[in-house]
Amino acid sequence: MDIKTHIHEAFAALENTTPLIHHITNYVTVNECANVVLAIGASPIMASEISEVAQMVGFAQALVLNIGTANTQSIEAMLEAGRAANAQGIPVVLDPVGVGATTFRRQSVARLLEQIRFSVIRGNMAEMKTLAGLETKSSGVDSLEDESDALSIAQGLAKKLNCVIAITGKEDVVCDGTHAYTLCNGDEALRSVTGTGCMSSSLIGSFLGATNNPLLSAILGISTMSLAGELADKSKGMGTFRISLFDRISKMNASLVLEKARIYLKG
Amino acid sequence: MDIKTHIHEAFAALENTTPLIHHITNYVTVNECANVVLAIGASPIMASEISEVAQMVGFAQALVLNIGTANTQSIEAMLEAGRAANAQGIPVVLDPVGVGATTFRRQSVARLLEQIRFSVIRGNMAEMKTLAGLETKSSGVDSLEDESDALSIAQGLAKKLNCVIAITGKEDVVCDGTHAYTLCNGDEALRSVTGTGCMSSSLIGSFLGATNNPLLSAILGISTMSLAGELADKSKGMGTFRISLFDRISKMNASLVLEKARIYLKG
Amino acid sequence: MDIKTHIHEAFAALENTTPLIHHITNYVTVNECANVVLAIGASPIMASEISEVAQMVGFAQALVLNIGTANTQSIEAMLEAGRAANAQGIPVVLDPVGVGATTFRRQSVARLLEQIRFSVIRGNMAEMKTLAGLETKSSGVDSLEDESDALSIAQGLAKKLNCVIAITGKEDVVCDGTHAYTLCNGDEALRSVTGTGCMSSSLIGSFLGATNNPLLSAILGISTMSLAGELADKSKGMGTFRISLFDRISKMNASLVLEKARIYLKG
Numbered sequence: 001m002d003i004k005t006h007i008h009e010a011f012a013a014l015e016n017t018t019p020l021i022h023h024i025t026n027y028v029t030v031n032e033c034a035n036v037v038l039a040i041g042a043s044p045i046m047a048s049e050i051s052e053v054a055q056m057v058g059f060a061q062a063l064v065l066n067i068g069t070a071n072t073q074s075i076e077a078m079l080e081a082g083r084a085a086n087a088q089g090i091p092v093v094l095d096p097v098g099v100g101a102t103t104f105r106r107q108s109v110a111r112l113l114e115q116i117r118f119s120v121i122r123g124n125m126a127e128m129k130t131l132a133g134l135e136t137k138s139s140g141v142d143s144l145e146d147e148s149d150a151l152s153i154a155q156g157l158a159k160k161l162n163c164v165i166a167i168t169g170k171e172d173v174v175c176d177g178t179h180a181y182t183l184c185n186g187d188e189a190l191r192s193v194t195g196t197g198c199m200s201s202s203l204i205g206s207f208l209g210a211t212n213n214p215l216l217s218a219i220l221g222i223s224t225m226s227l228a229g230e231l232a233d234k235s236k237g238m239g240t241f242r243i244s245l246f247d248r249i250s251k252m253n254a255s256l257v258l259e260k261a262r263i264y265l266k267g
Numbered sequence: 268m269d270i271k272t273h274i275h276e277a278f279a280a281l282e283n284t285t286p287l288i289h290h291i292t293n294y295v296t297v298n299e300c301a302n303v304v305l306a307i308g309a310s311p312i313m314a315s316e317i318s319e320v321a322q323m324v325g326f327a328q329a330l331v332l333n334i335g336t337a338n339t340q341s342i343e344a345m346l347e348a349g350r351a352a353n354a355q356g357i358p359v360v361l362d363p364v365g366v367g368a369t370t371f372r373r374q375s376v377a378r379l380l381e382q383i384r385f386s387v388i389r390g391n392m393a394e395m396k397t398l399a400g401l402e403t404k405s406s407g408v409d410s411l412e413d414e415s416d417a418l419s420i421a422q423g424l425a426k427k428l429n430c431v432i433a434i435t436g437k438e439d440v441v442c443d444g445t446h447a448y449t450l451c452n453g454d455e456a457l458r459s460v461t462g463t464g465c466m467s468s469s470l471i472g473s474f475l476g477a478t479n480n481p482l483l484s485a486i487l488g489i490s491t492m493s494l495a496g497e498l499a500d501k502s503k504g505m506g507t508f509r510i511s512l513f514d515r516i517s518k519m520n521a522s523l524v525l526e527k528a529r530i531y532l533k534g
Numbered sequence: 535m536d537i538k539t540h541i542h543e544a545f546a547a548l549e550n551t552t553p554l555i556h557h558i559t560n561y562v563t564v565n566e567c568a569n570v571v572l573a574i575g576a577s578p579i580m581a582s583e584i585s586e587v588a589q590m591v592g593f594a595q596a597l598v599l600n601i602g603t604a605n606t607q608s609i610e611a612m613l614e615a616g617r618a619a620n621a622q623g624i625p626v627v628l629d630p631v632g633v634g635a636t637t638f639r640r641q642s643v644a645r646l647l648e649q650i651r652f653s654v655i656r657g658n659m660a661e662m663k664t665l666a667g668l669e670t671k672s673s674g675v676d677s678l679e680d681e682s683d684a685l686s687i688a689q690g691l692a693k694k695l696n697c698v699i700a701i702t703g704k705e706d707v708v709c710d711g712t713h714a715y716t717l718c719n720g721d722e723a724l725r726s727v728t729g730t731g732c733m734s735s736s737l738i739g740s741f742l743g744a745t746n747n748p749l750l751s752a753i754l755g756i757s758t759m760s761l762a763g764e765l766a767d768k769s770k771g772m773g774t775f776r777i778s779l780f781d782r783i784s785k786m787n788a789s790l791v792l793e794k795a796r797i798y799l800k801g
Contacts, residue, residue, distance in 0.1 A: 027294045027561045028568050028580050034295050034461040039505050044461065045365070046295045049338040052371035059368060071583040098579070101593060104586035192784070194568040194578065237781025238573050247504025250459070294561045301562050301728035306772050311728065312632070313562045316605040319638035326635060514771025517726070 003181070003219055003263060010211050010220055011254040014041045019061035019209030022085075023202065024048045024078050026068025026097065029195030033064075033202040039250040040224065042206035050077040054084035061209030063090055064202055065112065067105060068097040075108045082116035091119035091208045095201035099123070100130035113161065119214040121157075122166040122201045122222070125150060132157050147171065151180055151266060164214040168200060172222050173266075176215045183219065184262040185226035189234050193242045200225045203249075223261045224252050230260070270448070270486055270530060277478050277487055278521040281308045286328035286476030288469065289352075291315045291345050293335025293364065296462030300331075300469040306517040307491065309473035317344040321351035328476030330357055332379065333465055334372060335364040342375045349383035358386035358475045362468035366390070367397035380428065386481040388424075389433040389468045389489070392417060399424050414438065418447055418533060431481040435467060439489050440533075443482045450486065451529040452493035456501050460509045467492045470516075490528040491519050497527070537715070537753055537797060544745050544754055545788040548575045553595035553743030555736065556619075558582045558612050560602025560631065563729030567598075567736040573784040574758065576740035584611040588618035595743030597624055599646065600732055601639060602631040609642045616650035625653035625742045629735035633657070634664035647695065653748040655691075656700040656735045656756070659684060666691050681705065685714055685800060698748040702734060706756050707800075710749045717753065718796040719760035723768050727776045734759045737783075757795040758786050764794070 020043045025033055030046055037044040047056045050073065057063050063085040065078045085092050094112060099105045109131070112118075121128075125145035126136045132153050136145060150173040158165040158177035167173045172183040190196045204221030211217055228248035234241050287310045292300055297313060304311040314323045317340065324330050330352040332345045352359050361379060366372045376398070379385075388395075392412035393403045399420050403412060417440040425432040425444035434440045439450040457463045471488030478484055499511035555571050557564070557580045564580055571578040581590045584607065591597050597619040599612045619626050628646060633639045643665070646652075655662075659679035660670045666687050670679060684707040692699040692711035700708045706717040724730045738755030745751055762782035768775050 026580070028564050030295050031298060031461065031565060035505070035509070038459050038461055044295075045368075046293070046336055047365075047369075048336060049371055051339070052369035055369040055371075069580055069582060072585070098581075101579075102581075102586035102589045104583055104589075192572050194565065194572055238569070238784040239777035239780025239782075242569070242780070243506035243510055243777055246506025246509070248506075250505040297562050298565060298728065302772070302776070305726050305728055312635075313560070313603055314632075314636075315603060316638055318606070319636035322636045322638075510773035510777055513773025513776070515773075517772040 003216060004258060006216050007220065007257055008254040010207055010216055013210035014206065017210050018043050019206065020045055020059055021062050021064060021202065021205045021209050022047065022057045022060035022081065023064045023066065024053065024074060024081055025064065025066035025198065028068055029198040032195040032199055035246060036199040036202050036249060037206050039246055040203055040206045040252065042209055048074050048077045050080055053077050053081035057081045057085050057090060058088060060090055062205045063092045064205040065092065066095040066097060066198055066201060067099065067108060068198060070108055075111070078112060079115055082112065086117050091212060091214065092116060093201055093205045093208060094118045094121045095198060096121065096123050096127050096131065099127050100136050106130065118161065118163045119208060120164040120166060120204050120218045121161065122168060122204060122218065124197065125167055125169050128153055128157060128165065128167045155180055164218050166218040166222060168197060168222060174215065174218045174222065179215065180266045181219060182264050182266050183222055183226065184264065185223060185230055187229040189241055190229040192238045193245065196225060219263060220257065223257055223263065224249060227257065227260055228252060270483060271525060273483050274487065274524055275521040277474055277483055280477035281473065284477050285310050286473065287312055287326055288329050288331060288472045288476050289314065289324045289327035289348065290331045290333065290469065291320065291341060291348055292331065292333035292465065295335055296465040299462040300465055302513060303466040303469050303516060304473050306513055307470055307473045307519065309476055315341050315344045317347055320344050320348035324348045324352050324357060325355060327357055329472045330359045331469055331472040332359065333362040333364060333468060334366065334375060335465060337375055342378070345379060346382055349379065353384050358479060358481065359383055360468055360472045360475060361385045361388045362465060363388065363390050363394050363398065366394050367403050373397065385428065385430045386475060387431040387433060387471050387485045388428065389435060389471060389485065391464065392434055392436050395420055395424060395432065395434045422447055431485050433485040433489060435464060435489060441482065441485045441489065446482065447533045448486060449531045449533050450489055450493065451531065452490060452497055454496040456508055457496040459505050460512065463492060486530060487524065490524055490530065491516060494524065494527055495519060537750060538792060540750050541754065541791055542788040544741055544750055547744035548740065551744050552577050553740065554579055554593055555596050555598060555739045555743050556581065556591045556594035556615065557598045557600065557736065558587065558608060558615055559598065559600035559732065562602055563732040566729040567732055569780060570733040570736050570783060571740050573780055574737055574740045574786065576743055582608050582611045584614055587611045587615035591615045591619050591624060592622060594624055596739045597626045598736055598739040599626065600629040600631060600735060601633065601642060602732060604642060612646060613649055616646065620651050625746060625748065626650055627735055627739045627742060628652045628655045629732060630655065630657050630661050630665065633661050634670050640664065652695065652697045653742060654698045654700060654738050654752045655695065656702060656738060656752065658731065659701055659703050662687055662691060662699065662701045689714055698752050700752040700756060702731060702756060708749065708752045708756065713749065714800045715753060716798050716800050717756055717760065718798065719757060719764055721763040723775055724763040726772050727779065730759060753797060754791065757791055757797065758783060761791065761794055762786060
């Protein structure tokens, strides 16, 4: 697939369908995730009561599961919603926030991977190495890892888990087991705002709800956030940067991505 | 009641009393709701632990219940707080977010309506049609409904539920069973930010805590949000728009509402 | 200790160590707390699942407990995390939001004080009088108290609880049982934004994670917020003020604090 030929289509699909993106996500960045979904032109619904999630996800075009502040109840709701999504062919994104940090997170993600078929999994290098069963120097939710072997780890994981793997870092790697891309946009300032990772996953979910194309959606979700980070106003401080980021995302379009995104086919 | 003669009084009451508005609300827009209450000059308190809500609501001048991310526990807390509010004559607002979407939401709202006397219920057309027992084309929390029969639905519901009904949409309708008003302010951009509906309900609660006048409060809560939406800066994107919205709400006053609000008595 | 000679060291320590600050906090201002921790140069982790908090806090350099929307489950998680932090010598900050308002809050804080050794407790006058066993005119989470006896209350509490006490108000008082300081910066506008108190506690936690010096951290956490409030743009309304506050915090540094902070040794 020549990704670039599909970018106009993807943005048009978003505009034409306004897909509903069901989230079961953390309480830290949930408002940001809802707003980023609106900013890109999709529609968010957050619902995590176990007795309603299977019904709710039936209205959605994609489901985003994020374990940032997961607890035993929300993991059960994620399993319930994920199984219902799978049964109805609704694509599912996983953001395994800080999966390596605690036994609870590792076991919860293991259950999610066992019971749910994911279309895209996005995380940082420490999270992805944990999924790959490799040693990490995790400290909570930030990654301290060397990123030079991202490509081979992504390829291995994509094959093992049979889904698109997106590893975000200085350079991002997106791989579907057959093709791999590196994405070379972004700005350090994105690390100074909470939730830019979570929001990237929500953007991936938004494109996925519009296109049902996991590889394209992972690339566009991440590129949208990275480009917005490059373009946003960094002169006044992190408050203004955060607001400018939303401004830029709400103005993002296919032409801008085609002009500025540095997306390279690697294998 | 000639609504317009009471607008100065309502803003003055807010300023003189700084009413405390107890919320049991969703975790997506809860920060926005707290800030909007502060912006209009009231004081927010969010508390949802079932063993404390009855005691907490006793300090409040109004209670706002919003089921956006309700779960079985928070519904019990809402019932507990609502009954305590009723017993003490503290007015209660209901925002039945996405009530038509799931069985859990329908049953929860049915219990709330059975056990609590509400002063104002605010929702979109799909939510209100669900309350009225009518067919809807609900898709999660957004309304896809024709809004031409809003007036008759509001009138019917206001009589049936014996409270003020506020249906927000392109035009808003507010009705107390006797009098009905249409409100013709607002801006499409308000739909591009999460929580403008929730915030309208919190503004209604704020005016209600200051005036104990449900009809006036519904009109002023909605008009404040609509006017702020008209006046807010839409040139830079949705990040700036959201911030500008809070700026405008914090500068709202009776004279501005009297000058710009298009409030029409309909019956 | 001459506080001022340590201010450059404290900011340098933050920059050199990027301490991880574990929060168990309320769902209203949690995003603000995460962003303020990033703005000052530390790293936030929010996790409240009881089965993981003891493990998670082991990665952290400080723990912040905030009871703003505590429930029976989160209090158990706070106890678990606090005990683990104590066992590993990780300093703990308590923000007893609205402790006087309900029996649940009073009993929960009593349990926290019994089982956990705190380095800093920060609250408003009503909260601190409640901790001191004095009568209050509490109304929810805002303080209506006379603040003239803050110094003696802080001194008494610091000795009784064997920790640094910080009472924030028009003037702030910080006391470690031996030395007491008054802090005379700040701006009324800080009361028009939700979470400035919570954020002050998170800033204290950030400095504490970097320096392990409770008295210095309480002074710097509060002074950072107060100075940012003085410097932030108040001309456009509370939306812009809130954003400007984050801009100012992210630009805060030792020289600015030394130039502008009014910190007075009182005893």
